[in-house]
Amino acid sequence: MEQIILLIPGVPILSALLTHLLGRQMGRRVARLSVIATLLTFGLCVAALWMVIAGHGPQTVSLFGSGALLLLDPLSTLMAVVITGISLVVHVYSLRYMAEEIGYGRFFVLLDLMTATLLLMVTAGDLLTLIITWQLIGVLLYFLLGQNTRDVSAYRYAFWTKITYRIGDLPLLIAAVLLYQAYGTGSLPAIFEQISTDPGPHQVLGWPLMDVVAGLIALAAFARSAQFLLHTWLPYSMSGPTPVSALMHAGIVNAGGFLINRFAPVFVHSSEILHWVFIVGLFTAIIGSVLMLTQNDIKKSLGYSTMGQMGFMIMECGIGAFSLAIYHLIAHGLFKGTLFLGAGNVIHAARGDDGVPKDDLYTFVVERRPIRQRVPWRLMAAMTLAVPIAILVAAHWLVAEDYFQKQSAIVLLFFGWITGAQLIFTIYRMQTRNLRRLITLSIFSFAVVVLGYTLISHAFDLFLYPDPAFREQIYAAADFDLFWFDLLMGLIALVIIFGWLIISFSEQNGHHKSPYRRRLWLSFYALISREFYLTDLYTRFSRVLLAFAGRLNLWLRWI
Amino acid sequence: MPTGSYLLIGLFLPLFPLSMGFNFVLGKSRSTLLRIVLLLLWPQIGLILLPMLDSPVPGWIIPLALFTAALYALRALALRDVGQWSGFLATSAWALLWIARQGDMPMLQLHLFALGFSAPLVLLTLLGAGLARRFGAAYTGLYGGLAESLPRFSAILVLVVLAIIATPLFPTFFIMLVTVMQAATFMPLLAVGVTLVWLLWSWAGARLLQGFIVGPAGDEAVIDLNRLATGAYALALTLLVASGLYGLGVLL
Structure with a gap:
């Protein structure tokens, strides 16, 4: 061994x-x-x-x-x-x-x-090996992304990646130093052992050490996993070679989820940090997904998709589903790697055939084919709500009577539900000539997603955290107050229902909008397509800083 | 004469505005050998003079040292001349020795730290001289694409700059790590300041590298480093990594 x-x-x-x-x-x-x-x-x-x-x-x-x-x-x-x-x-x-x-x-x-x-x-x-390798990854990625030394823009964006990674290196470094000073060893198992026995009364600037360290580790994870405000490098790093993009999106960017899992004993003893992790993840998931929808470049679209997925992964950590985040990062790594490596073929195919489907009227009148149909939206909406409830009730009867009271179990089911709802939305947008088959497939896939997500993540839980007491501790550390938990669940349910209502409304009105709503929509679209002007803001900030540095040099006579 | 002592030591272990003295002298030195001697000896003189201060280092020196380090790291962002860049990075790095000193570090270790900061800067000075011989000036943005036209030279340049900006496994990394640890012991916010200086070094290093190695190669025919010179640089870098690993062993 x-x-x-x-x-x-x-x-x-x-x-x-x-x-x-x-x-x-x-x-x-x-x-x-x-x-x-x-x-x-x-x-x-x-x-x-x-x-x-x-x-x-x-x-x-x-x-x-x-x-x-x-x-x-x-x-x-x-x-x-x-x-x-x-x-x-x-x-x-x-x-x-x-x-x-x-x-x-x-x-x-x-x-x-x-x-x-x-x-x-x-x-x-040990802490030292971890911070050395954490920093070296940023350096190596910089040179991998800049493989083509002729390409100035590739290096420009490689630099964005490097500097964001450096920003993330520093909190981890400070966290490591604080842990070393508090526990007198760099060995991670020894530190975790001491923390599990008794984290001690250590404080930093008046705050509990565990909160400070957990916050710093979360910051390092945010930079590595492209969370909102530290995400701008991700979609622009596509100038590098495609295999590097695949490796980065499938392996490197997921390191945030790994880091939070590695320091799980620290997060268990922190107070509010996991709630902040959840909020940042949630915000990133929404922003990343919205930005993805506005992209017309396949690689950039995949970049923002990764951002959304990373938000989802961090959100899972924030809600205590640590092992689910690992399952998520593995699944995301595999499918995103496949998509990147296939992106070249898609671009090549698009040059020959634009892939735009023919008009329904054309296929019906000219090609004499039966018209394609969509699944009724009411059925799909009912399915989205009914299947998780059915699974919850079945679990109550078959698994444990107190299943409703286990926040951790509801959390896993909740993520399965969200993923399944996304799947149902996607299926709804499809058109088919065999409606019955699509409906059967939808029910089956939705049930598989919800059940699969719940069961597989439970299996990961058992493998990664075999100690049931520790598993409970993780969920307890992320435990929401019951009021907020219920409110959140209700809010998400409302968002999903609202989504279906918008679809129904659009279908009834034939996607017509009033001039005012159209203008509002266009302004919103412009804001998103400019990526909330964050990239412009950062570029402006760095230019101002460089100009200030130059001015200082002039004032101080270059000495 | 404490004031005189502080002024003298602040000149050699740079504290702004006395730090301008070193950069003035370095800028006026045209000989590569003289520049190397300055880079190696300047902080050592400061450290030799340091015991002149009988009393402990007063509290105001530490923020001033951090300010000096940050100021020169920031100013290095806008530099394009390799010679000036070396001087500013040296000033920024040596100013941090005050923070290490505050943590009651043995003098021998401080001398080694100063040497650790100076050694890669000496290599950069030699490379800068090589660029000046080939192109007339060691200036970023004048001629890009060295990765294509001078692949061996570029590889060495990249590694030397990485060594200067305290990349892991080079001794500067371990020196910075110890400095952050020392700073965190008596003032956690000071540790944050030191890490920000480190961040600025990384930015400055990346700008320097991009100004030299990236882009299409120029038309003029230039001769790359010969095998002997490449071997010598590689040996020097290996020694640096070996001493870094030794530092790692000490830390662990």
Whole structure:
């Protein structure tokens, strides 16, 4: 087991070294070496995960006898499998995709180093290893995004990424320093052990240490996971090569969710921080999704989609569903990676066929095909509301009588419901010639989504946090006051119902708007399409700062 | 003579406005060797003089030192000349030694910290001289695309700048980490200030790099670093990383 732990980051580091050294002799074939090494690392990670599932307890290994620790527990092994899996796909894809790019060998060296750093980050068992790898990821990503050194704009946006990541590095650094000073050790298991026993009376500037540290860690997670106000780099980082976009959106940007999970014992002892995490996540999910809808560039649209998904993930953490966030980041990583790697094909296909569907009247009159229909909106709306209630009632009878009282269970069901409602909205927009089949599929998919989300996240809960008392502690830390909880649930239900009513209203009025409403709508659209002017604001701020620095230099005679 | 001592030490361990003295001298030095000597010896002189202060460092010095570090880091953002950039980054970094000193750090360690800050700046000075030989000036934005025209030179330049801006595994990273820890011990808000200075370094470093390595290569034919010079720089950087790892061992 110990050898496997050391080999997991060791193999990609060795691969990076060999790819660099043998690049001249082997030419482009050297990339295959990198692919084989990643495949080997993936195998090692799967073996480690298997061992953990088989019951090998969490284990820490000292790195070459130093105080640097690698930690193998359910969270780190699961994340390691995800990272190496995605990295392997990106490696294989890049073999041909990057073949005509300059700096082919350098690209694979950077890719290997990034894989190794990500693996070290998720397996870090001490504060120092964690902050070193956390910072190195930003540096490596900067050079990966700027792979094409001729492209000035790619570097410009790579810089945005780097500086946002640096902003996120600093709170984590301060949090690490505060934890080290309070508990006298850098070892994460030792710190968590002390916190679990007794967090102590430590205070920073009059605030409880746990609140300050949890707040700083949440800030670091927000910057890494592109939460609102720290998100502007994400959609603009598309100037980098597509495999890097895939790796970034599928693996790197999810690190915020991982970090919050890693520091779960800290969040358990904080008071209000998880509520703030929830609010930030909720806001980001809404803003990201709205911005996504206005994009006409597929990669930028995927970028904002990632922002929305990250908001959703952070929101899950904020409501205490920590393991659900891990499930979410894995699922998001897999589908977003696939979408990015397929984006080129979509662009290529769009050049041949614009994909705009033919008018219904045309297909009916000219092509003599039966007209396509939409599912009645009332049926879909009823389904959205009825299925979760049916599942809740069934759970009350079959699982536990006090199911209604378990906020954690309702939380999981709640997220399943929201996801399912999104699915139903999407299905409703489809048109079909076989209405009955679509309705049957809708009911089935909705039930699968709600049940699947609830059951799978429960399975993740059992795997990542096997101690039931600790699971309860997490939910308790995020526990909303019953009044607010009910209010929130009611509000979300109202939003979904309101959505269906708007659809009904639009259908009845044929999407006609009064001139005033049209103007209002256009102003709103302009605001969104300019991304709330945040990018302009940041650009303006940096220009003012640079001008001020230049003015200072002039005043002080450049000395 | 405490006032005289403070003025003298504030000149060598830069405190604004005395910090302008070092940058004036550095700017007037045309010889690369002299610049290297200045970068290596200037803070060491300040540290040698430091025991002249019998009393503990007064409280007002620490905010002034942080202000000096932040001021020069901010001003470095608008610089395009490598020589001036080195001087400003050196001033910003050395000013932070006051904060490390406040945490009762042994003098030997402070000397090593100063050396750790100076060493990558010495490498940058040598690279700057190389650029001036090839293009007539070491100035960002005049000629971009070095990654294409001078790939070996660019790789070394990138690593040296990363070392200066305290990227992990280089000794500057561990020095900054210790400084943040020292600052957090007696004033947590001071630690925030130090990290903001660090952030400005990263920004300044990225601007410097982008001004040199990015863009299409120019038309003029220039000669890249030869293998021997590349090996020498690589060895120096490896030594820096090794000393960083040694620092990591000490910290752990």
